Amino acid sequence: MKKVKMTLIFGLLVWGLSGCATFEGSIPLESEGKDLYLSPKNNDGIMDTVSIPMNIPDTKGLKIQGYSIEIRSALDDVVYSKTFKDEPGGILKRKHPVIVPGEILWDGKTSDGTWAADGTYSLTVNVNDYKGNTGFFGPVRIIVDNTAPYAQLYFPYSIFSPNGDGSQDSLDIHQQEASAEALWVGTIKDSNNELVRTFRWSGVPALFSWNGKTENDELSPEGSYSYTLESIDEGGNSFRLGYDQIVIDNTAYPVQMRLLSADQFSPNDDGVMDTVRIEVEAAERSRINSLKLKIINAAGDLVKELKEESPGIYVFDGKKSGKTLPEGYYYAGLEVQYNNGALQKAVSGKLKLDLTAPTAVLKASLPVFSPNNDGRKDSVEIFQSSSAETVWTGQIMADKRVIRSWKWNERVVPVLWDGLDASGLLVADGLYQYRLNATDAAGNSAVFLSSLFSVDTKATPVQLTQSINVFSPNSDGHSDVVMFYPRPLVKEGIASWTFSVLDESETRVFKVSGMNSLIPETISWDGRNTGGAISEGLFRGELEVEYIKGNYEKRGAVPAVRIDLTEPDINLSTSKLPFSPDGDGESDILTIQIDPQDPSGIESWSARILDPAGSLFFTLNPMNFINGSYLWNGKDKRGELVQSASDYILEVEAVDGVGNRNSVKKTIPIDILVLKDGDKLRISISSIYFKPFTADYLSIDPELKSRNLKTLDRLAEILMKYGQYNIQLEGHAVRILWKDEKKWMSEEEDVLLPLSRERAETIKSALVQRGIQAARMSSMGYGGYKPVVPHSDEQNRWKNRRVEFILIK
Structure with missing residues (x-):
């Protein structure tokens, strides 16, 4: 640490030893009270120290024993202090009064030898004599300022042309980041260091423009100039900054531009007229400060600035930030600024950005046509309309070959093509397409293609056949x-x-049709006309086919088909009835004759005999008929004989060739059969109907009652023939509860045995009434103990409910 140095310059001597007079009171101490500045750190010899003058008037009897100096900061901290004092010594206490200097010098250092920081300080001085009298001086304000004035200069350009053209007519001098000082001075000098212009500011130097004129308001000549900015602050710190690159140049330079491409373009990246190329010519390119080729839209708005692609060549691609600009007119604006400020401008003519390709609408009238001169679709018409263009070209194409072509100026009109090529020859069958194209002035091209259409001259024959020549639409499934x-x-x-x-009068009675579809492989007709009715007669089918290409074909089915709704005739006859197959030589065989007839032919017929219960008893095989006759012995295929006094049904059914069906029935009454049973004769009758669970055969349905009476009358008649025989009547019944032995046994004892005896006795009485002697007859009942079929045979057990007559000689 440097030692604090304090220099005392003696300028005034205070009497210390003269006289014996004494002084009482405050010691007078005089000094100036103004603010003092110093800049000690730069050691530039200017205001490196501060001097504070002091004066103690000559006062009789005043002897100064000592004094002290103290410097405090603005925060009241002591940064520097110094004390001078006489301490009398020896036996005599001899005094040596202190000489107070006429000024105090401070070099800006603190008591520890460091530099005091920039700021405001206060200095005070205290004095005292040997008698305790004191004096005070201060405070004196001291400003420590080690910071020199500061500023920066910025010139946006150094060359200017004060010629009144509005471009760089003056030189802007930016004085930035400057400190505030009492005085700033700026001077402009020419190349001979002669003063041209002076500027002054108090505080902060401002931005200003030099218009190239002198103090006398005269325009300075072309040449080089310099500018200097300087200042000295109150602390003695100085600043100086200069710039010697200023040039006044009033030269004008010629510029021009021209288009290297058409003034219309289409930036659609198709490689055709996508850009506008512009060539710029400018003199003294080395002196150009900036060259801007701007694209302006029709509204005068800046769209983009072009960059030089190659020396002097600029390309406008119609895009901004990668996106294509809207259609319309644009202009190229050239601005060339030279380093002297001279601004040259040029504007191009209109540049048309056109992205709209030629437009057209077209359509072939037919997908296929047949130029065969049949008057039906012999040509195809191309319907078309378009925008107005210089030239349109229309072509019929096949496999990239031009078959026929047309041209139009401005707008197109429809074309009718008859299938002939440019030489007038008929083209081959195949696919063709119409192509329309044009290119506008901006290079926009458009090609329009019709859908493919065909030329087809092939013949299109059709056929029509039918499944049958006669049918019967009667919903019988045949x-x-x-x-x-x-x-x-x-x-x-x-x-x-x-x-x-x-029909036979050529009136259409049925129709089915389709549009744009395949013809079904089969078409069924149920014989109904358009009103839903069916009538017999002859009919013929007819097929009409029209092709897309224009061919028309018509074909009828041969032969005509006939509707047959009439059922077949069945001629049925038998030999003498009633039938009595009991082996007595009379009516033991029944001759059955069947002869079905129909114009459509008989497809099949069948005959069967049903028993009195309606169940199948016997089937007659048509193969066994001889000359239309069949001899039946009254038995079924198992050998069971028909029941006495019962009606059997002969049923015959025939189907003709178209499914018409007919059936006839004939009743075959069976006489009372007297059958030989060993040395006895037996008559079994199951057809007498009794009221349920009674022996009453009269209180029943009148028809059944009538049949009962006829049966009894015939029985009596037969028995009369066998007068030499006694008659045993047996009553038989059906066992209902046959499944359970206990139950059927009870059923027999309680119901069936009494009921069967009573019924046999009732029939005996009826025969007596009809002339049969009671002495010849006896009766008994067997219930269900003697069935002719198992009681479990529900279909046939009715035969068990019977009355039998045993004839014994």
């Missing part, structure tokens, strides 16, 4: 419909088809 089979030999390209059925 030959109810006739199937027609339309067969176009060319199935593709059918526009419409119609199938009709015509």
Whole structure:
């Protein structure tokens, strides 16, 4: 640490030893009270120290024993202090009064030898004599300022042309980041160091413009100039900054531009007229400060600034930030600024950005046509309309080959093509396409293609056949419909088809049709006309087919089909009735004759005999008929004989060739059969009907009652023939509870045995009434103990409910 140095310059001597006079009171101490500045750190010899003058008036008897100096900061901290004092010593206490200096010097250092920081300080001085009298001086304000004035200069350009053209007519001098000082001085000098202009500021130097004129308001000549900015602050710190690159240049330079491409373009990246190329010519390019080629839209707005692609060449691609600009007119504006400020401008003519390609709408009238001169779709018409362009070209194409072409100026008109090439020859069958194209002045091209259409001159024959020649639409499931089979030999390209059925008067009674569809392989007709009615007669099918290409074909089915709704006739007859197959030589065989007839032929017929309960008893095989006759012995295939006094039904059914069906029935009454049973004769009758669970055969349905009486009358008649025989009557019943032995045994004892005896006795009485002697007859009942079929045979056990007559000689 440096030692604090304090220099005392003696300028005034205070009497210390003269006289014996004494002084009482405050010691007078005089000094100036103004603020003092110093800048000690820069050691530039200017205001490196501060001097504070002091004066103690000559006062009789005043002897100064000592004094002290103290310097405090603005925060009241002591930064520097110094004390001078006489301490009398020896036996005599001899005094040596202190000489107070006429000024105090401070070099800006603190008591420890360091530099005091920039700021405001206060200095005070205290004095005292040997008698305790004191004096005071201060405080004196001292400003320590080690910071020199500071500023920066910035010149946006150094060359200017004060020629009144509005471009760099003056030189802007930016004085930035400057400190505030009492005085700043700026001077402009020429190349000979002669003063041209002086500027002054108090505080902070401002930005200003030099218009190239002198103090006398005269325009300075072309040449080089310099500018200096300087200042000295109150602390003695100085600042100086200069710039010697200023040039006044009033030269004007010629510029021009021209288009290297058309003034219309289409930036659609198709490689055709996508850009506008502009060439710029400017003199003294080395002196150019800036060259801007701007694109301006029709509203005068800046769109973009072009960059030089190659020396002097600029390209406007119609895009901004990668996006294509809107269609419209644009201008290229050239601005060339030279380093002297001279600004040259040029503007291009209109540049048309056109992205709209030629437009057209076209459509072929037909997908296929047949130029065969049949008057039906012999040509195809190209419907088309377009925007106005210089030239339009229309072409018929096949495999990239031009077959026929047309040209139009401005707008297109429809074209009718008859299938002939440019030489007038008919083209080959195949696919063709119409192509329309144009290119506008901006390079926009457009090609329009029709859908493919065909030339097809091939023949299109059709056929029509049918499944049957006669049918019977009677909903019986047999030959109810006739199937027609339309067969176009060319199935593709059918526009419409119609199938009709015509009657004998050529009136259409049935129709089915389709549009733009394939013809079904089969078409069924159920014989109904358009009103839903069915009538017999002859009908014929007819097929009409129209093709997309224009061909028309018509074909009828041969032969005509006939509707037959009449059922077949069945001629049925038998030999003498009643039938009595009991082996007595009379009516033991029944001759059955069946002869079915129909115009459509008989497909099949059948005959069967049903028993009195309606169950099948016997089937007659048509193969066993000889010359239409069948001899029946009254037995079924198991050898069971028909029941006495019962009606059997002969049922015959025939189906003709178209399914018409007919059936006839004939009752075959069975006489009372007297059958030989060993040395006895037996008559078994199951057809007498009794009121349930009674022996009453009269209080029943009148028809059944009538049949009972006829049976008893015939029985009495037969028994009369066997007068030499006694008659044993046996009553038999059906066992209902046959499954459970205990129950059926009870059923027999309680019901069946008494009931069967009573019924046998009742019939005996009826025969007596009809002339049969009671002495010849006896009766008994067997209940269900003697069945002819098992009681479990529900279909046939009715035969067990019977009355038998045993004839014993």
